[in-house]
């Protein structure tokens with residue numbers, strides 16, 4: 044019977060023979076590593092990067108995007124307030140120069156040759172120069188839009204998920220409303236109202252594009268805030284703002300980054316699609332989609348019954364290669380961060 | 394260390410109900426269901442002592458711990474903390490603060506006095522911060538130290554909890570569970586607290602590591618004069634480190650007393666069962682484990698009267714019957730089962746003597762007598778109960794069950810067999826200077842099967858819900 048329990052209820056240190064702490068320190072190191080083993084501490088991002096580096100297709104994608112971006116930057120000199128900040132000029136011609144005006148040997152739709160490696164377009168401009176230069180519009184719009192939408196969506200979703208309740212309910216109904224319309228249609232409406240142009244396009248894609256980020260981050264935050272370290276931060280007296288920015292958002296970053304990378308490609312395609320519909324940049328601009336639009340009629344039949352394939356293939360290929368490379372990077376990041384996610388949390392045994 | 398008469402942390406009628414319904418729309422429609430996680434707990438923690446809070450999982454002990462620090466907002470009740478105020482001429486002056494009343498910025502300051510150690514050493518450390526930053530966070534928040542001073546502080550804290558200062562630049566995933574728990578302790582110590590609530594700090598750890606962590610906590614208590622609330626699901630863990638123990642069942646304290654009181658008679662029936670489950674190292678130990686019938690009831694709709702009556706081995710029989718305790722418990726079990734099922738078939742596992750076909754049997758397949766004996770076998774009831782009134786009511790109820798009149802059977806059972814434990818809510822009865830038990834067995838108002846309402850009316854303890 045329990046009445047016969049003979050344990051003492053005196054307080055004191057627990058003595059378990061064979062386990063008392065002196066023995067343990069003498070016998071066994073508490074963990075697998077020692078100071079001498081010297082394995083440098085790797086942060087999570089360092090580990091993710093080393094995993095990313097081993098992913099060949101992701102590295103190819105990264106190389107392609109970097110090359111396209113560098114070519115766009117160095118295609119023509121950049122001057123800021125009359126000061127040349129970037130003097131290099133890889134593209135042989137100015138993208139808007141109509142060549143046959145100065146050089147009578149050039150005519151419209153000249154096929155690719157050594158002097159015009161991608162041929163000449165319907166207005167007598169050098170396609171190679173236009174393709175290089177066009178990256179400035181497509182790529183930069185992609186990055187700017189994603190930077191804007193991702194940051195806003197991140198804060199929006201974090202607030203919604205963190206506070207929950209009424210706040211969450213209202214904020215998510217707004218997101219639902221945005222989701223009721225296809226994104227490209229919304230962008231189209233805005234461009235139709237505001238007219239074409241660089242910042243109009245940025246606005247068109249940013250104004251509603253954050254909704255996906257908002258929903259994504261909210262979901263992440265909902266699961267992250269269940270972690271005890273969030274409660275621990277509150278127990279230490281941290282303010283909501285610092286809990287969100289120090290504990291919640293950094294842990295919600297991996298899916299955000301993956302989605303953002305893939306989203307850059309989507310935005311570039313969207314910009315090109317509007318350009319192709321004649322709603323993007325002003326006609327004549329060396330933007331990949333707009334270039335496609337201007338040579339649209341040649342898809343069926345060009346002048347003299349021949350089809351100038353180079354006028355559509357090269358801008359199309361530029362879009363394809365960039366988006367493809369972005370997706371390869373996105374997949375690489377996904378793998379690098381995901382593998383890590385599953386490895387953490389279950390490590391260590393005791 | 395001087396002990397003050399006033400408890401350093403005290404809670405009155407602390408209550409936390411959770412809304413278990415699905416969100417705002419449900420709330421609007423009034424569909425909320427309240428989970429009574431902590432239901433009117435009175436609580437005292439004296440300076441320098443360790444109070445063990447023990448209970449099965451789901452009994453609300455973690456909620457209690459978090460509500461005490463207002464990590465979750467209590468639904469009702471007050472929490473008083475004696476804050477040390479520095480007056481000239483010496484320390485030791487304390488001033489009482491109601492934690493439930495203070496503003497959130499004041500509460501943030503008070504976090505330097507009241508700290509929490511978490512159960513899960515894996516999820517309680519942010520995987521993206523270095524150990525140094527984890528321990529440094531409270532230093533940053535409260536502006537305790539910065540720059541080199543901060544590093545010094547962090548190294549000191551790591552050494553205090555038995556880690557190497559060079560660990561500061563590593564990430565939590567590089568440590569074992571025991572080491573992570575040490576990091577969590579260092580983080581709580583960083584603000585130089587007075588009270589630490591330890592929420593099952595060792596239950597996720599190996600037994601050998603458990604002892605190390607418990608010893609560390611004891612050493613720290615001595616060194617820094619800390620007061621602990623130590624939450625555990627097992628009496629054996631708190632046995633050696635607690636000065637006092639509170640046993641919790643379904644959001645209420647069943648028994649509170651010094652460790653000595655709780656570990657020796659008189660016992661609360663629930664504590665008795667918990668104690669019987671602790672294995673003894675003594676080979677001659679002839680302990681007999683008390684098995685509790687049933688599972689922990691849902692805190693959404695806790696049992697009336699004494700919340701333990703659905704499982705209590707010593708549940709009190711009505712005064713008019715002369716019954717053995719086990720038989721009475723079995724009758725209660727039968728009654729509770731009838732209350733919970735939808736069809737009479739579900740009362741017992743029916744068996745027609747082994748015809749071999751696997752068809753589930755219905756009541757029509759077996760005879761009345763057969764059914765009777767199977768029901769009795771299921772609930773360990775004797776074929777005939779000695780007390781004739783009891784026997785009569787019981788067989789009538791079984792008849793009704795056999796006739797598939799579930800409702801009638803239930804009414805019969807409820808009429809004939811109602812324990813005072815179901816009707817009266819026990820109050821905390823002092824059974825010694827330091828010992829209080831919430832059980833009608835020890836209640837003076839309840840004697841020899843007669844319930845006497847004490848004058849003043851507070852004793853009309855009909856179920857409160």
Ligand code: SF4
Nearest residue numbers: 699702705814832833
């Ligand atoms: S009041 Fe009744 S049911 Fe509750 S613990 Fe005491 S004997 Fe058991």
